[in-house]
Amino acid sequence: MPARHQRLRGGDGALADALAAIRAELELPTAFPPDAEAEAERLAAAPPLPEADATDVPFVTIDPPGSTDLDQAIHLERDGDAIVVRYAIADVPAFVEPGGAIDAEARRRGQTLYAPDERIPLHPVSLSEGAASLLPEQERAALVWTFRLDAAGEPSGTTLRRMRVRSREQLTYAEAQRRIDAGDAMLGLLRELGEARIALEEARDGASLDMPEEEVVHEDGRWQLRRRALLPVERWNAQISLLTGMEAARLMLDAGVGILRTMPAPPDGDVRRFRREVEAIGERWEEGEHYGAFLRRLDREAPTTLAILQAARRLFRGAGYTVVTGATRPDDVEQGAIGAPYAHVTAPLRRLVDRYGLAICEAVADGREAPAWAVEGLEGLPEIMQSSSALAGRLERESVDAVEIAVLEDRVGEDFDAVVVERRDSGATIQLLDPPAEAGCDTDAEPGERIRARLVEADLASRRLRFAQA
Known part of the structure; x- marks a missing residue:
């Protein structure tokens, strides 16, 4: 289920104490074992670098x-009528x-676990950060990954190589958006390609749930939620990640080995219930319009949109992982929200x-056989x-609940x-x-x-x- 992105800033300690108590109750790790830290320090002292050079x-x-913890770096260029995308992913297997x-x-x-005030990393920070x-x-x-894409955004060629790279800049989304708006040639291609891929998503009845970021701020003696709607560049950038996952799934299915991220399409009853909630909130949803198209066109600045997105999370349930082994194609290979086979690789x-x-x-x-450690490691991986x-x-859920209580504590008695x-x-x-909280109610x-x-x-x-x- 898509996550709510909350960040805690400031405060008098009560909310931070509540969030720390949640982590303690869940028995989340606070440190890495000494042997894992020592192994990470050894690897960090002499990082492995491949011979193939893409530092230019x-x-x-x-x-x-x-x-x-930067997983991805991107570069785009035009080649005739095509756009060539190079998408570098941190070589964690090395x-x-x-x-x-x-x-x-x-x-x-x-996986890395996220709370509003802290994250519990998957790998020692000497590697991950x-x-x-x-x-x-x-x-x-x-x-x-190198993708060659036509004017419609469809890939006509895909390669994947282990290479040395050197990122030139670390941009925030706001900085990238400003450059695109100012006419940056390279990042402008991200907009062109992102819009083309969004059109393809709509054509295959795909859907995405771009929850806004929420900053939890302590001001004037009380907690407040400030929401930031996602910038267009964030949706365009996400389309490159989706493209990569779809191409990865294709490679795995063709080779008969790998692990896919799957999710069923939402049952009709869930869609009908969501439609009733949308109507009760007061948003117009045309008959016959796919829920993915409806979510795409919502005004992200409207005060009711976050409540609708929160309600839509129930449509994105049942996600899991399917291991691909042998030549027989599994029955269930699609990620229902994406509308295509998909794999997590970014x-x-x-x-x-x-x-x-x-x-x-x-x-x-x-053209090689998959490494034995990776194939053997697929056993038990979906369960992990x-x-x-x-x-x-x-x-x-428990962190969001604590934040919502903190925001509402001084509003007892209000309707x-x-x-x-x-x-x-x-x-x-x-x-x-508003605020878009879920809670129990006597009614x-x-x-x-x-x-x-x-x-x-509260x-x-x-x-x-x-x-x-x-």
């Missing part, structure tokens, strides 16, 4: 401000010794599965990723516009329109009904949030 390509990275201490700990963790990260003006090992610093997918794709693209995703989901989203034996679950209203809900309890110490119909 002026790659740039585009990430949120302050990012240090740093992690199969069966070593880092490998063992990464399989225990599964140092020697393996595609930091600017540093020579790094990377797995470089965030190896933050997701365990990407390291295996990248190693397999690199070998297949080069599902377990870590469940943990990440619980950390997100809010809300939509009922689910019936319970003890009442119902409601979706507030007899049915799912899809819009109500006025009165806040009767206690951060006990992490209780409760409403009653006004």
